[in-house]
Amino acid sequence: MNNQAEMLDIEENTRSISDYINVVRRRKRVLAITASSVMVVIILSAFLWPKTYRSQAIILIEQQDIPTDLVQTTITSYAQQRIEEIKQRIMTIGNIIGIVEEFGLYTEREMERKTRTEIAEEFRRAVSIRPISAEVVDPRSGRPTEAIIAFSLSFDGEVPSKVQKVTNEITTLYLDENLKDRTAQTKSTSDFLTAESEFLSEQLADLDTKIAIFKENNKGALPEQNQFNLSVVDRTELQINDLDFQIKALKKRKIQLDGDLTQISPSAPTMLSNGQMVLGEADRLKALQSQIRQYESTYHPGHPTLIRLRREVETLLAGGGKLDEYKEMTEQLKQERDTLDALEGKYTGDHSAVLQSKRIIASLESSLAETIQADAELTPDNPAYLVLRTRLNATNEDIRSNSEKIKALREKIERYEGYLSRAPQIEKEYQSLLRDYQNTYVKYQEIRSKKMSADLAQNLESERKGERFTLIQPPELPVDPVSPNITAMVFLAVILGVSAGLGVIILQEGMAAVIFGAAEVTALTGVAPLAVVGYMETKDEESKHNRKRFLIVLGLVLVAILVLLLFHWFIKPLDVTWYILMRKLGF
Template sequence: MDEEQNGKTISEYLEILVRRKNLLLISFLTIGFLGFVLAMKLPPVYRSSATILIEDQQIPRSMVETTITDFADKRIELIRQRVMTRDRILSIIQKHKVYLDERDKLVPSEIVTRFQEDAEIKMISADVLDPNRGGGKATIAFNISFSDSNPVLAQAVANELVSLFLDENTRVRAQRAAKTTDFLSAEAEKLKTEMGSFETQIMDYKAKHGYSLPEMLQNNLSSLDRATESLRQTDSDIRIAKDRIVYLTDSLRQAEDDVPASETGKPLNKDEQLRLLKSEFIHLSSLYTATHPDVLRVKRQIQNLEPTFDGQANEVDARKELTDAENILIELKKKYSETHPDVLKQEKRVSNLTDKLANAANKTAELAEDAHQGNTLYSSIANQLTTTEHELAQLITTREQLQKNKLELQSYIDETPLVEKEYQDLLRMRQTSLNKYAELEAKYREAKLAQTLEEEQKGETFTLIEPPIAPDKPEKPNRKKIIAMGFGLGIGVGLGLTLLLEFMHETIRGAKALERVTGMPPIVAIPYIQTPQDKLNQKKRQKLIWIISLVVFIALIVVTHFAVMPLEQIWATLLLKLGKL
């Protein structure tokens, strides 16, 4: 073999290993045995697992759409957070008597943490092609497992976790579907109340602006045309009535001046004079005021013949004063309400003037009747005049009412554009609420179907396809691996100690080592000559090593039997393993 220029050769390393073979053997056996003891001493950990399949809803989504739209892994994580709470974990530990040996050593928070570490939830994903959500990775199932030194206890706890997950999933889905239904129902009730409010507003608006609504525009225009035509006809009738009054008044004056043929050329008695004077007084009162000299002259003449005459027969002045008072009352009502003091005062005044006019009319009629008794033509014309005056008064009242109606109709027509805008806004808001309500009603019916779907467990469900069982083989520790690692570590520690001792004791061994130190090769190399005493000492050392090895081996067997596992159990396990081979 080639030698190394500045280091030891492979043969020298092999020589070191041969020289330190006892150290290597002791290290290999000791650490290997410790690894074996550790592998046998570690308690077995059994893991019981269950597989839960996530099945899609039984009813096609095109017919009934579920209200649970989140992904399965997110929902599983939420359920895990609900299930793995402190109170539930402590309840499971108390129910199944888990960690009995550690309860006195650990506080409850540490026990909860230990349980969370022993319980494991693992998702199972696959590449899927969903027509609704597209392709990609999707969680199709998940595993729930629990680890414990007792396989039966591990199975019981795993069963408990599976039951909690299945029940919680059913409860949560039904609860979320019910909350969705309740929310939509509450919103629909709010919209129904809002629609009722809009209906009330529309009714109030119609009651307030009923004649100015858009649908009343054509009717108002037609009524305005009729009112205008009626007003024109009334004005024509008033002109005719006034002309007739003028004609009858002239005729009445002519009849008043006529004297009966039987009394022509004869002197008048007192009564006839009184009638003529009263007739003249009425005529003058209709032409002049009460202070006119002619009126006063005739009044004095009448009082000379009839001292009780009071001069209250002026119906014209009373009518004029009443007309003025009524006009003032109309103006006040336009400015103030019906209960205003000025309005009430003027109404009382109009009432008094009406009584005064009635008295004046009665007086005038009595005077005219007394003055013109026996004059048939005069009485006929007077009756026609009175009738025509009444007709004129009625026509004037009718014209005023028509003018008032015309103004009201015109105001309704003028208000129609503004009223139409506000009215259409109310109708639009009501229609918007109706559309929202119809949409919410449709969503509510869909949510109610989805709720029924979840309550009857026809939606997406968790199905237990592989229940947890009591495992017959521990998951850990891997005893073979630990034992192999122990013996491998023993070899490594032995090699390390050997190299450490060689570097610490730099003894020159062999001609090559001497040549590396001096730089010159030796002239001759004399091998080590072993004496009989050296051979005897070597045999003694070998014997001592074997004795020590035997003692150590027996001690290891005893320790294994009493501290790790009985020898008969080890032998039975070994035979079982060999039988399987």
């Protein structure tokens, strides 16, 4: 083994390119068999592998027809985000199973063998969505940026007709879901703003009611009435001052009238035809009363003069309507005097019974005098006296009226001063209500404005004037499979076949304990050979080699024809390939 390893080392160190060429020549048969076998296996695998076809649709993302400066849409998500959202809504297990069953993508055995989740996962892997971007100028910043203007939607499958139908179904779902989603979003926004607007409207109505109740409960003390209240207080104080001044003047007038009235008799004397002066009833009653008091001190109570004077007094009193009262008092006075005479006959003058009887008599005499005076005063007939008394009564009435007015005005001042004292607290509560109302009103106006914009956006979407998905390339029936790639597989088969053949012959050459060439002999023995004699073939060997060469050439020709036929059948027709080649070469 050591000698063999040494020979290999020597061989590796002394080989040149010509030696490797000689190795390939010596073992060309192994190289050809190995390379052919590998290429045949790979090419057969490529042609026998189940073909996968792809149908693709291109959907354009069109901008809204109405300028955004005029109508703003309520959908603010990006195109890529909406595409992914729609994909998640469409690629549900229920939708996928429905498509699979509708187009028969799986056999009954496969449907029974696989779970719904596995089928859905395979379907999702077969669906491919690729955005198509372009460089555009951002209208807000004026800078170029990448924007998604379209996206491709494709489906991979084994049956071309089914692949086209499934792609068309998915495309339809995308278009319908986008339209439904945008309409639903705009409607949802409009409904939300409508509900908010109604809620704020109810709040405004409630605040209106609260403000109205507050104004009613605090009437007169509201902040906007403060200036009016101050002016009312000032005017009322001026009125009170004026009335005070008038009362003072009236009181002075009353004093003057009282003085004048005391100097005039209520009853005016009457002049008879004979020139005799006749006193009035009041004056005559006073004169008779004075005479009675004078004669009582001189005469006995039963004296004719006293009886006559009393009769005249009774007559005058009867004319004044006080006769009954006068008679009663007179009778009581007479009885008390009789009682006093009896007591003085029994007791001394300082006895308690005597003193009490005197007090009773004095009281009756005073009452009797007051009755006569009142009767005299109730029936005045002096015109001058009547005029003064009328003026005095009017002055008293004016004083009373002005006093009542002052009292009412002072109550008014107290009421309005109460309004002013309550004004700061009322203003605080009132401003709080107004602030709530103003804030709610501003928010209500803002919501109403947004609702109008949302309604416009909803109309924009319902009339399909907004941003939308437009199918610009419908799914076509696939003709060429996307996998396996026959061209790449053939190219790979050639490379792997040649590589495998070279590897095999190198391995065989390294394992073989054989010396080829004078250089290897010299390297091994250290002595150069005397001569090198080449291999001489016989005629039989030469004819045999010629037959092998012919068979090899024939085999290569047949392989080339087979490859062309397979290319024509499975990849692309040769006439089309020739036409494309000529166009690229410029012919």
